[in-house]
Amino acid sequence: METLERTGADEGAPDQPAASAGGTAPGAGRPTELYVKIAGGFVLALGVLYWAVVEEKIRSTLLTVIIAVAASAGIWIGANLLFNQVRGRWQMFNTIAFAVVGAVLGIVLHGNLVTIGSGNGFLTWVIGPLAGAAAFGGLGFALAQTDDPSKRRAIALGSSIAIGLVIGAVIRDAYQPGLDPVAIVVYTLVGIAVGAGLSLLLKHPPLGGALIGAALGWVLGAWGAADLGDGSIGTSIIAALVPAVLIGLRLGMTKNPDYKARVAIDNRSRAVIFIGPALAFISVMLVIPAIRTAYLSLLNKDSVDFVGLDNYKAVFDDKNSLDLTNWTNMFTSVPFILGVILLAVAVVVGVSMQKRTGRAVEIGNPTVAPLVVGLLFVCFGAFTAMRGTLINNLWWVVVVTFVSTAMGLAIAVLADQRGGERVAKSIIFMPMAISLVGASVIWRFVYTARDTSTEQTGVMNALWIGLGRLSTGSGLPTIIATIFLVLVLVGLFMVLARMLVRYGPGRAVVPGILIVLVGWLFIRFTGIVGGGVGGFQTLPDGSVGGQTVFFVQETPYNNFWLMVIMIWIQTGFSMVILSAAIKAVPTELIEAAKIDGATTSQVFWRVTLPQIATTIGVVVTTLIVGVMKVFDIVKVTTNGQFGSQVLANQMFAEAFSFQNKGKGAALAMLIFVAVLPVMIYNIRRMQRES
């Protein structure tokens, strides 16, 4: 309980610039407590580690991971220590840096058994790297000694010729390349063009880049394109010497940098060292695969033949993806008609507001409620008439985003400065920690429907059948429930009357809508229209029995019951963020409005809501992105059956179950295109902020 009391302590902290998702303030939290927790976590990790080591298979994996991580850390720290020398000790840096290059070259050639004398145990293995380090280190040391351009040219060229000759001479017979002049020429020219172009792009003289490019092109053309083993010692010397000389020429053009240039080198290299690993991971795991997915989406299922946009066409032509055949049905559906009526009410209210305040619609005026609810009803009506994966996805986005944001906002306002706020928010926030798989399992038990001859074990069906029994029964509970409904109706009428008398018809819209809903429930419950509400059916013998709802199986409403799972999770998220934003609204603003005579609800609609509009935008965009990708819930509950398929699950099924890479990639690209506007919006916002 102790932890519960403390939960969410941050949300009210004044140093949280949360409203714009701007970031965290430094120096937060009590350090000792944090250290205790870190120590606790460490002990826990050690325990898991011990457990892992006992398991044979995990041990080997763990060992590999630890070695790989340690090696990477070693390289990273080593690179930092090396470049620490740039500013103060150029000569040392130059020597070591060249030696490292030489050693790497030695490892690549000697370690891969390309050179003569390699492959006879540890001692010969070290010879290559050591020789490389010595030769290159000497060159680096010599270059750092003199600033005279002609001397530098001589040193660089002489050493590179020697190194090229030696490398060419020690290549094993099996690796001597048979030269392919066309490839060499083509690649060298391409290398020159690319190198010179890059240099020009970075506003350097093009010659340097051209030399490097030519060297790389030569290596690619002479070694990469050739059939290894066809050549002689002569060809391998040609293949090695030319690039060495080119690099030597480039080296000769350099001069020892002065302090200012060295600072620039330090910063540039440090940028690579610090940012490089992250960019490498991003490119390999995210950017390059994404580009390849775009390419795969244009190929057929085995990624062999180019099919153009056929995969996309297949998605849109598929009746399971998009079925609009019955779209005219929506005009006859009850929600659609109700929605149209509400929209008409909104128009009437809007016109009257236009006359009174000059604005038909603004945040917090009475037009908003019928407008939003009416739109939702119209959309609902449209949804029941159309089918397909794309429509489902659209619905997930609209419903989950709207309901989660609205509920989160409502709870944040309800809980604000009320007793037990932290406990309440903590419990509503808790589903965020549970996996979507776990949540789906939890709700599967809530939705369970069992044969009506046995007792219901799912809460929803038990309540539904209970309601049916209450509605169709005639005992004391039914009477009590009827009286309760009457009391609620009377109460609502009193509110309506008070609103009408005190504030005019505008404020009476919400109670009016509520009265219509409760009144409809009352009429149904008492059986004035229809036989009652709830899960019941009239059996052939005239008696009344239970009737379950198959929440997960009944199309199209099962979609909404699956969305409830997502809403259950995401409401906590929007509540936490909006709650922090509400607490960040300056109290002076609210006080001033109250002094001017604004009521609590006016303060909320006219002051608080406009203040947190940006944060609502952040919540909505985050939810849209999250919901577009929804996969786990559908996969676990229905796996896309019963008309509940969504893009992400279909993509998984096509790509990994049916092995249709092309269509899977096309579906993935559709998800990407759907969130593209959000990405652009985020970029715009970040550019504005920085």
Place this chain on the structure above:
Amino acid sequence: MSATTTTLSGTGQPGPSSAGQSGGIVDRAYQFLRRIPTGVLWLIVVVWSIPTLGLFINSFRDRDAQRATGWWKVKPSELTIDNYDTIFSARAGLGRSLLNSAAIAIPATIIPIAIAAFAAYGFAWIPFRGRKGLFIATVALLAIPLQVALIPLLQMFVGGASVTLPLLDKTIVLIPDFDLAGTTTSVWLTHTGFAMPFAIFLLHNYISSLPKDLFEAARIDGADHFTIFWRLVLPLSIPVLAAFAIFQFLWTWNDYLIANTMIGANASQQPTTILIANLAGDFGRNEYILPAGAFVQAFVPLVVFFALQRYFVRGLLAGSVKG
């Protein structure tokens, strides 16, 4: 703005709070109605906790009890921990899958923290050309749906990556096949890549807001970037590192999509989410141990969540744009 102001002062009527004393039946009823919001709040709280509560109670009831009555009719006599015994047994293998989950979540939490901290420092405090553009490009990837990377990534883990040179009909192996297909390693490597934009964004927000004087003073004392990062930035950033760690741990522990793509049917490497999803998949047969399994699966993140909720909330507030 002026329209709003006129409306505010123009209504002018006394608010409900000042009308409370008059004692008429309408006003007294109104006072009662004013207390409804608190009731609504706690009603929502109850509704929100019922599903989890039901799962928790059912996990302690045997198969017959679960099938006979709803969890709200639980009797003390039918409580048992047999379900937990069953789920941890060798056949169900929850123990092994917990290990696998840890083998994914621990490296997938620690390694991104290190790499992202380097990058965040680099973007915040190392001046170089094109820094802003590169940063925005990196962070723009926040919202990218993971689905667009999955197919090529799986291919890479199965067969490595190679590129065929144009004109030459020669294939160069860029990434050799490390035999990672279907292993936990492939899952946490993927998580590491996917976590990068968010981690950099979150840590950069914090690290770039550290006071500039601090860095200038350290520079004058002769400290280099490495020392500044190691001795200054890292200790000061512990709160935000903790925030990200919790976020990432929950995310990786609870992930199903990536694990299911990379590991799939390889039973010996399955994390808990796949195990639970598979249990839920074979209808009926194992339904009675499902509550216990789901509860164990949720137990670790719930402990982390309740112990470190402050940091989790901070991470959410600072980075609520994750994709």
